[in-house]
Amino acid sequence: xxxxxxxxxxxxxxxxxxxxxxxxxxxxxxxxxxxxxxxxxxxxxxxxxxxxxxxxxxxxxxxxxxxxxxxxxxxxxxxxxxxxxxxxxxxxxxxxxxxxxxxxxxxxxxxxxxxxxxxxxxx
Amino acid sequence: xxxxxxxxxxxxxxxxxxxxxxxxxxxxxxxxxxxxxxxxxxxxxxxxxxxxxxxxxxxxxxxxxxxxxxxxxxxxxxxxxxxxxxxxxxxxxxxxxxxxxxxxxxxxxxxxxxxxxxxxxxxxxxxxxxxxxxxxxxxxxxxxxxxxxxxxxxxxxxxxxxxxxxxxxxxxxxxxxxxxxxxxxxxxxxxxxxxxxxxxxxxxxxxxxxxxxxxxxxxxxxxxxxxxxxxxxxxxxxxxxxxxxxxxxxxxxxxxxxxxxxxxxxxxxxxxxxxxxxxxxxxxxxxxxxxxxxxxxxxxxxxxxxxxxxxxxxxxxxxxxxxxxxxxxxxxxxxxxxxxxxxxxxxxxxxxxxxxxxxxxxxxxxxxxxxxxxxxxxxxxxxxxxxxxxxxxxxxxxxxxxxxxxxxxxxxxxxxxxxxxxxxxxxxxxxxxxxxxxxxxxxxxxxxxxxxxxxxxxxxxxxxxxxxxxxxxxxxxxxxxxxxxxxxxxxxxxxxxxxxxxxxxxxxxx
Numbered sequence: 001x002x003x004x005x006x007x008x009x010x011x012x013x014x015x016x017x018x019x020x021x022x023x024x025x026x027x028x029x030x031x032x033x034x035x036x037x038x039x040x041x042x043x044x045x046x047x048x049x050x051x052x053x054x055x056x057x058x059x060x061x062x063x064x065x066x067x068x069x070x071x072x073x074x075x076x077x078x079x080x081x082x083x084x085x086x087x088x089x090x091x092x093x094x095x096x097x098x099x100x101x102x103x104x105x106x107x108x109x110x111x112x113x114x115x116x117x118x119x120x121x122x123x
Numbered sequence: 124x125x126x127x128x129x130x131x132x133x134x135x136x137x138x139x140x141x142x143x144x145x146x147x148x149x150x151x152x153x154x155x156x157x158x159x160x161x162x163x164x165x166x167x168x169x170x171x172x173x174x175x176x177x178x179x180x181x182x183x184x185x186x187x188x189x190x191x192x193x194x195x196x197x198x199x200x201x202x203x204x205x206x207x208x209x210x211x212x213x214x215x216x217x218x219x220x221x222x223x224x225x226x227x228x229x230x231x232x233x234x235x236x237x238x239x240x241x242x243x244x245x246x247x248x249x250x251x252x253x254x255x256x257x258x259x260x261x262x263x264x265x266x267x268x269x270x271x272x273x274x275x276x277x278x279x280x281x282x283x284x285x286x287x288x289x290x291x292x293x294x295x296x297x298x299x300x301x302x303x304x305x306x307x308x309x310x311x312x313x314x315x316x317x318x319x320x321x322x323x324x325x326x327x328x329x330x331x332x333x334x335x336x337x338x339x340x341x342x343x344x345x346x347x348x349x350x351x352x353x354x355x356x357x358x359x360x361x362x363x364x365x366x367x368x369x370x371x372x373x374x375x376x377x378x379x380x381x382x383x384x385x386x387x388x389x390x391x392x393x394x395x396x397x398x399x400x401x402x403x404x405x406x407x408x409x410x411x412x413x414x415x416x417x418x419x420x421x422x423x424x425x426x427x428x429x430x431x432x433x434x435x436x437x438x439x440x441x442x443x444x445x446x447x448x449x450x451x452x453x454x455x456x457x458x459x460x461x462x463x464x465x466x467x468x469x470x471x472x473x474x475x476x477x478x479x480x481x482x483x484x485x486x487x488x489x490x491x492x493x494x495x496x497x498x499x500x501x502x503x504x505x506x507x508x509x510x511x512x513x514x515x516x517x518x519x520x521x522x523x524x525x526x527x528x529x530x531x532x533x534x535x536x537x538x539x540x541x542x543x544x545x546x547x548x549x550x551x552x553x554x555x556x557x558x559x560x561x562x563x564x565x566x567x568x569x570x571x572x573x574x575x576x577x578x579x580x581x582x583x584x585x586x587x588x589x590x591x592x593x594x595x596x597x598x599x600x601x602x603x604x605x606x607x608x609x610x611x612x613x614x615x616x617x618x619x620x621x622x623x624x625x626x627x628x629x630x631x632x633x
Contacts, residue, residue, distance in 0.1 A: 031135050067225050068135060
């Protein structure tokens with residue numbers, strides 16, 4: 001199992017993310033608010049799928065979360081989501097169970113980071 | 124406005140793509156599922172589709188096949204999870220237009236989608252084979268009643284339905300691409316893709332990769348496998364424009380493909396089969412190039428099986444009035460200058476007597492300029508570009524007037540110096556006029572502003588750099604970062620005249 005990131009790794013990289021969005025700050029803020037609305041549902045579904053040992057669902061949820069987070073160059077979270085995908089393909093339940101808390105920690109950091117963006121853009 | 128359909132279950136992706144493409148004047152509709160997407164393909168008939176390769180419940184490949192069964196020519200761009208996705212590569216082999224990987228880079232996506240929309244347009248515009256101009260501004264038309272043009276039309280009719288390679292020969296600006304489109308649209312492959320590649324526009328290594336694809340690691344920068352156009356276009360038609368500028372190694376591979384319909388990707392060992400019809404075009408003297416070993420004789424024989432010659436405009440002068448009428452109608456429409464009634468007899472005489480080294484392409488540019496310059500309803504000589512009226516390109520002038528020569532500074536050392544060519548014919552509309560030109564175009568609500576401005580800037584730039592290099596075309600190509608063939612082509616199209624002066628110092632003076 002690859003180690004998760006330490007606290008020195010940036011949660012997101014706004015400069016790179018904005019570059020890919022053509023410098024569109026408004027779009028960045030909108031996408032951050034989409035993430036804050038959509039990701040909690042996916043995380044809940046991921047937890048439920050882990051509980052029910054539904055590897056297909058684990059794979060799809062991890063894949064969706066990875067895609068959502070990649071927009072923000074959220075390397076730590078994206079990397080863990082990618083690992084979760086691989087473990088689901090390998091049907092490796094023990095490793096999935098080990099990885100889930102780390103994913104939760106990075107998810108919380110990412111939500112905190114993006115909440116600041118969404119809040120600062122709110123009218 | 125072109126329509127793009129984006130199909131993705133992730134609303135962030137739908138939002139990003141919609142907003143981004145709207146910024147380049149593309150209309151966007153979106154769907155969140157495969158079923159919704161397919162229904163919209165049937166209903167809305169988009170010009171391109173951006174499709175998530177992993178939608179819930181269905182694989183992207185299945186959806187691609189369903190889309191192709193509805194419209195084989197509809198460009199589909201996949202969104203993949205990563206650049207090395209084997210599914211994406213398989214999709215390319217099935218005929219997807221291209222793919223982009225997440226996280227999306229929106230400026231790159233914009234360029235790719237625009238290219239897909241342009242490719243769709245190329246495949247869709249009907250080419251009419253009427254001898255008279257059709258009053259239909261939505262299509263392209265062959266215009267001409269001369270025996271030479273009728274021979275071209277007959278040749279297209281005879282060979283378009285046959286599955287044979289065709290070589291289209293003619294000077295720059297004579298309509299070789301139009302002939303290629305007509306051959307494609309009257310063939311049994313008209314519902315399959317059509318791809319045009321300009322062999323002079325790409326450096327040799329990139330051209331080989333573009334045509335045949337490459338394997339990961341095949342060369343520096345090849346960080347993933349790429350599917351080439353011959354593989355992507357399976358079942359369709361490929362048009363190799365300026366085939367005379369193809370490098371020898373690429374010529375060899377194209378020859379094998381024409382013989383066996385097989386090839387390997389750059390850096391690859393796997394032999395790939397395909398089924399592609401090849402159309403090619405050139406303005407180069409291929410027979411002389413075979414003599415000088417610059418072009419393969421066996422490839423020329425393969426391509427030359429059926430050859431269509433398009434005559435230059437000066438060899439079908441009886442078509443000039445008809446062409447002018449057609450291009451005038453097109454310019455009236457595109458520039459919204461509906462008050463223009465026609466040409467004065469004097470203007471018509473100038474235009475009929477002009478030599479048209481740039482052929483129909485040059486004629487269209489001249490007509491557009493005249494329409495823009497016109498103050499009243501009739502175009503008089505005063506509104507024509509100077510190259511038409513100053514007489515040095517007239518075929519009727521017994522002694523052509525010398526073109527203006529731009530003096531060069533004397534060389535610093537005088538010792539057996541051979542002076543290079545002096546470059547004449549700086550375009551009348553230099554950068555100083557560009558701002559005024561753009562203002563005029565905006566006032567006239569032009570819909571061709573980009574092409575018109577690029578034409579002017581290109582004309583000035585190439586002339587200026589040729590001056591700087593004393594007419595050295597190789598150096599000019601190097602400075603501009605283009606191929607030498609492109610410089611040759613532009614010299615002809617823009618009628619840039621070159622004078623050579625030779626001076627030798629006798630060494631008698633002390």
